[in-house]
Amino acid sequence: MIRHNWKYKLLALMVALILWTYVNAERNPQSRRTFTVPVSVVEVAKGHVxxxxxxxxxxTIAGLKTxxxxxxxxxVEAFVNLSxxxxxxxxxxxxxPVHIRLPRAIAADLDISASPKRxxxxxxxxxxxxxxxxASFIADPPPGFSYGTPIVNPESVMVSGxxxxxxxxxxxTITVSGDLASSPNGDYCEVVPLDSSGNIVEEVSVRxxxxxxxxxxxxxxxxxxVIVSPVFSGVPKxxxxxxKYTVTPSSVTLEGKPSRLSSISAISTETVSLEGAESTVIRDISLEVPYGTKPIGSRTVRITVFITPGHLPTDQRDRTGD
Structure with missing residues (x-):
């Protein structure tokens, strides 16, 4: 009888296994979850990043739902080892490769996978x-002025990265505005690291x-x-x-600060004496250069004074003849 019913017994065993699996799965089914987690690096060499x-x-973790x-x-901890x-x-x-670490108590019962794996x-x-x-300047200085050499303290910085x-x-570099010139004590400006194209270099520390x-x-x-205005003294005999007189050159070019030149329209010479002269006087005379200016070229001019003999009155000529 037993030998003749083995097929039924085998079928009953299979049904029992299926029922057990089904009941067990219903009680504690399989599950899967996916987390997006940050990745850290470990074993970085000293003095490196x-x-x-x-x-x-x-x-992704998979296993029993519980x-x-x-x-x-x-x-969930993800890391890359650089040792x-x-x-x-x-x-x-x-x-x-990317390594995944979970608490030991639950890791053994789970299947763990990472994406990407490396x-x-x-x-x-x-x-x-x-x-x-x-130093660089935001704008050009006003007309007639230039920027002096900036005084920077400290003169250098330490850049690390x-x-x-x-x-x-x-x-x-520091960017300086013209307004800083009106501040007697100066001001603080940010120091910016630049590459050869003038772009800011990021991810560095400036101290x-x-x-x-x-x-x-x-x-x-x-x-x-300005014109040359000669100075004379005395009279001819x-x-x-x-x-008449002539001045060569008749004008000269002065160089100086605009505020100083604005009040100058002529330049005088040293005194030319005409005392007792009877004929034309020719003198090379120095210029009286105004303070704060200098002439472009020679500091002397040639002054020629044309003198005519003139004629004595008749009575004076008669007395001279006697």
Whole structure:
């Protein structure tokens, strides 16, 4: 009888297994959850920083529903280990696997997978450079003036950061406005690191971030052409008289500050004496250069005074003849 009913018994066993599986699945079914979590880096070499090509990844956990539901997002830790990278290079870049860590009590009952499974990691050395501060001006100075040399304190800054960023810096500059010239004590300006194209270099630290700047305004020399006005003293011997005079050159160009030149329209000479002269007088005479100016060219002019003999009155001629 037993031998003849084995088929029914096998069928009954299979039904029992199916029922057990179904009941067990209903009581504790399978489940799956996906978390988006940040990825950290560990074992970074001293004096280096590291960066991944993605800051977050997707982590999927699967298993019994009770175990899956017990996992919170904060329990999932994703990291990339950089201990295998060489420590003697300034820049290293390679693909490394992503590791997932969960609390040990629940990790054993779960299937864990990451997407992507690998990330591109870049480890780079940190460095620092001392750079002299230079000044640039927002606008041109007013007409007739120029900016003096800015007094900057401190004269340089220490810039630190990744070596590739430091290599881009060509100068550290402060931008100065003309209004600063009216401030006797100066003002603080931000120091900005720039590359050779004038673009700001990001991701570096500048110490100090600001520098005190004092700026002066210098009045630029101007030029003005003025006439030469000779100075005479004495008179020719009677009856000789001055017919005319000439000055060569008749005008000169002076250089000086605009405020000084504005009040000058002529330039005088040293005194030319005509006392007792009976004929034409020719003198090379120095100019009396006004204070705060200088002539462009020679400091002397030639003055020619044409003197005619004149004629004595008749009675004086008769007496002279006697």
């Amino acid at each position: 590291a960066k991944l090509d993605s800051e977050k990844i997707s982590v 175990a899956v539901d017990a996992v919170a997002k904060e329990d 295998s990278l060489p420590r003697d290079k300034e820049v290293v870049e390679t693909s490394l 990330l591109q990691a870049r480890m780079e050395a940190l460095g620092q450079r001392r750079i002299q501060i230079t 990744r070596v590739t960023q430091l290599s881009k810096i060509s100068k550290a 100090p971030q600001r520098a005190r700047v004092k700026l002066g305004m210098i009045e630029m020399p101007a030029t003005k052409t 009677f009856p000789a008289r001055v017919q």
